[in-house]
Amino acid sequence: MAHDTQCSNGPKDTASSSAAGPKRVPISMLLSNEEQTAMGILPASYWQQQYTDDEPDDDFVPRARTASLTESIFQYRHIHGRTYHSDLGNAESWEPNDQHHIEAMEIAHHAYMVTMGHRLYCAPLDKNKVRHVLDIGTGTGLWAIDFADEFPEADVVGTDITPIQPSWVPANVRFELDDCNQEWTWPANTFDFIHARMLLGVIEDWYLFHRQAFRTCKPGGYVETFIACSSLQCDDGTLKEDSAMLQWGKVFSEGGRRFGRTFEVYENDLQRKAMAAAGFVDIEYRDYYLPVGVWHPDKEAAEIGLWWKLAVEADIEGYLNYIFNVVVGWTPEETKSYADRVKKEWNNPNIHGYAMARSAWGRKPESVPKNTQKAR
Numbered sequence: 001m002a003h004d005t006q007c008s009n010g011p012k013d014t015a016s017s018s019a020a021g022p023k024r025v026p027i028s029m030l031l032s033n034e035e036q037t038a039m040g041i042l043p044a045s046y047w048q049q050q051y052t053d054d055e056p057d058d059d060f061v062p063r064a065r066t067a068s069l070t071e072s073i074f075q076y077r078h079i080h081g082r083t084y085h086s087d088l089g090n091a092e093s094w095e096p097n098d099q100h101h102i103e104a105m106e107i108a109h110h111a112y113m114v115t116m117g118h119r120l121y122c123a124p125l126d127k128n129k130v131r132h133v134l135d136i137g138t139g140t141g142l143w144a145i146d147f148a149d150e151f152p153e154a155d156v157v158g159t160d161i162t163p164i165q166p167s168w169v170p171a172n173v174r175f176e177l178d179d180c181n182q183e184w185t186w187p188a189n190t191f192d193f194i195h196a197r198m199l200l201g202v203i204e205d206w207y208l209f210h211r212q213a214f215r216t217c218k219p220g221g222y223v224e225t226f227i228a229c230s231s232l233q234c235d236d237g238t239l240k241e242d243s244a245m246l247q248w249g250k251v252f253s254e255g256g257r258r259f260g261r262t263f264e265v266y267e268n269d270l271q272r273k274a275m276a277a278a279g280f281v282d283i284e285y286r287d288y289y290l291p292v293g294v295w296h297p298d299k300e301a302a303e304i305g306l307w308w309k310l311a312v313e314a315d316i317e318g319y320l321n322y323i324f325n326v327v328v329g330w331t332p333e334e335t336k337s338y339a340d341r342v343k344k345e346w347n348n349p350n351i352h353g354y355a356m357a358r359s360a361w362g363r364k365p366e367s368v369p370k371n372t373q374k375a376r
Contacts, residue, residue, distance in 0.1 A: 041250045041328075042242060080332050082321050084162075094201050094255075094322040096315075097162040102140055104315035109142040111307035112197065112226065115288050115357060120147050122286055123222040123361040125193060130154050134216070136180045136196040141165035141173070143197060148173040154192075181205075184212040192218055197226040201252070201261045201323070206270040210278035217364045223280060224361035229266040230256075232292060232353045239353045244342035245292065255323035271360035280362030292346045292353040305354075309346060316343065 082096040095101060116122070120143060131154050135144040138158030148156040148170040158165065159178040169175075180196075181204045194213045203209050213223045231249025232239065239245055249263075256263040265271065275283050291305035312319060316339045324335045345351055 096318045101318040108311040111311045122359045123224045130192045132191045133193045134191045186216040189218045192221045194223040201263045206274040210274040214278040219366045226359045227265045228357040229355045230263040238351045255327040275362040283362040285360040288357040290355045295349040
């Protein structure tokens with residue numbers, strides 16, 4: 001279920017760990033109960049006090065800098081029983097990189113594919129011209145592998161800050177360790193297609209990200225991003241103000257503000273605004289409706305909701321651990337009580353919550369002024 005709109009002239013404005021333990025957000029930055037209440041976030045203890053009797057729900061071109069895979073890369077940080085990427089500059093991912101979360105990410109890949117009608121991209125790519133492709137934040141590498149299979153003549157590079165990609169891949173795929181928030185060292189005009197998916201809470205500056213993408217994209221090439229809204233909503237009043245599902249977006253939004261990587265990309269239309277500001281043209285987007293759970297009477301919508309539910313439930317503790325426990329400052333016990341409650345709500349067919357997602361893509365003009373080739 002999607003909606004297409006073209007915007008040729010751009011959108012209108014409308015914890016590192018060591019032997020001493022994980023690096024945490026300074027105590028001075030953590031939210032007090034009063035601050036949480038002022039922002040509409042229910043205190044963490046609410047979920048334990050309110051629901052203590054509930055049972056958990058069981059239902060190709062070389063570049064100057066690339067980090068090599070040395071032993072230090074595999075010295076993962078341990079935070080509340082989960083592992084996260086090793087120290088790599090200022091990189092700070094909120095998602096774990098252990099096997100439990102890898103399996104959840106693989107389910108999420110299928111959820112994204114179902115959402116997009118089993119398409120890997122929306123941009124009007126010419127298979128006869130696409131030869132160099134970059135996948136930023138490649139995660140488990142499934143998108144890059146599938147794209148390489150569909151474009152056997154293209155060289156596909158997937159970058160990430162953690163080496164969790166498989167070793168057996170098509171000959172035209174390679175993976176490199178890199179932090180997309182640092183200066184990109186790819187030469188200008190390198191890639192025919194630059195892709196990034198679900199970089200919520202990852203990008204420090206979406207405008208800088210797209211300026212760097214613009215510089216490294218070939219004239220006539222495309223950049224495309226896919227993002228889901230972190231906030232849940234409903235149209236019929238079945239999602240109550242004190243529900244765990246509504247609290248989800250509030251906590252993630254505040255967590256993103258706390259550690260400087262926004263989760264409100266969809267809400268602030270950052271994809272299209274940043275593309276336009278960077279100089280991309282022929283900007284288009286497609287919105288997707290994501291029911292939470294299987295309550296929707298439409299079969300296609302219900303299937304989308306099912307796969308998103310399965311993807312999150314496959315490791316809900318992993319999705320919550322860093323933002324809720326490290327950034328916002330809840331205890332693991334409080335977060336578990338919250339996780340149990342939110343799962344009960346989105347498995348309730350009488351609660352009709354949903355989120356939105358968006359694919360946005362734009363083309364680099366064939367003729368580009370020299371001063372726009374600089375990313376910073």
